[in-house]
Amino acid sequence: MPAGEPLLAVRGVETFYGKIQALRGVDIEVHRGEIVTLIGANGAGKSTLMMTICGNPQARTGQIVYNGQDITSLPTHDIMSMSIAQSPEGRRVFPRMTVMENLQMGAILEDEKFFDEDLRKVFELFPRLKERRAQRGGTLSGGEQQMLAIGRALMSRPKLLLLDEPSLGLAPLVVKQIFEVIRELNANEGLTVFLVEQNAFHALRLAHRGYVMVNGAITMAGTGRELLARDEVRSAYLEGGVH
Structure with a gap:
């Protein structure tokens, strides 16, 4: 685990759409200079987490801290003026x-x-x-x-780039190009990236660390390499998906 205070910390976050619970006690950390990815099947809650970080919808319980400041209850326009940028789904x-x-x-x-x-x-x-x-x-x-x-x-x-499903619907060659640019930005500019992806193979190869989300909850965490090597990850997200 990287030392020091994380740039982004999501702690015990629960998000609801009306009475339907979409996120269940989510804990995630993104440290400065890291690429961290969140993988999971379609409908797992990945994009909901991204939107919750951006303040719409807001977390019902838990806390989101960015650059040492609690942003859990801030409106979206205030959050996005704090050197956070999003490339949305x-x-x-x-x-x-x-x-x-x-x-x-x-x-x-x-x-x-x-x-x-x-x-x-x-x-x-x-x-x-x-x-x-x-x-x-x-x-x-x-x-x-x-x-x-x-x-x-x-x-x-x-300071923090949020990428929501950047590979969605794109040809494999273009996906490779997009991921190479993300790698370059991180290596050369030190840009911190939080990446939400269904394309587990590319995302975990790129990321320093990763999390797996199932039904709105984090079920696994580790380095990109560790998660790529796990049988549960390979069978659920990589079978037939390695390009």
Whole structure:
């Protein structure tokens, strides 16, 4: 376990939709400079945890601490102004805006003196976005939209990047490219990443540590390598899924 205070700590969190309990006493830690992944089947509660961290829905019990501050009851706009950026499930780019305008939206809370430098970095990571910068977001391929969603998140200069199912619906080659960029950002920039994924093989190979969620509860934790080696993980999430 890494030393020191975690950048993000989720402690005993329970979340409900009305009377239906979606998260059951979830404990997760993400330390500075780590890539931590949460894997689980569709409907396990992974995206609910991501949304709970972002304040919508809010945790009914438990505590979420980010950078030493309790954010459990804060509204979403306050949480997202604290150097946290999210690339949400389903990408959710602004379809009528150009690539450039989408990236400008990501930078809206940042000092504009950094804009050109940050834009250059995003275009270096995703050369396809540079080629498509005048094109509307809605006309991009799924892979290009995912690149744009991540690029938009990076324009806010986050300390913590939340990625929700970045590989969903993408061709294996594009998935490989997206995961390579995440690895590069972590290795070269020291960016802290919390990654929610169904693609357990890629996610656990990438992550320093991982958690497994089943029916809203954490059932396993360990290094990425440890979880990849476990029979329960292999049979539940990797059979036929190694690309």
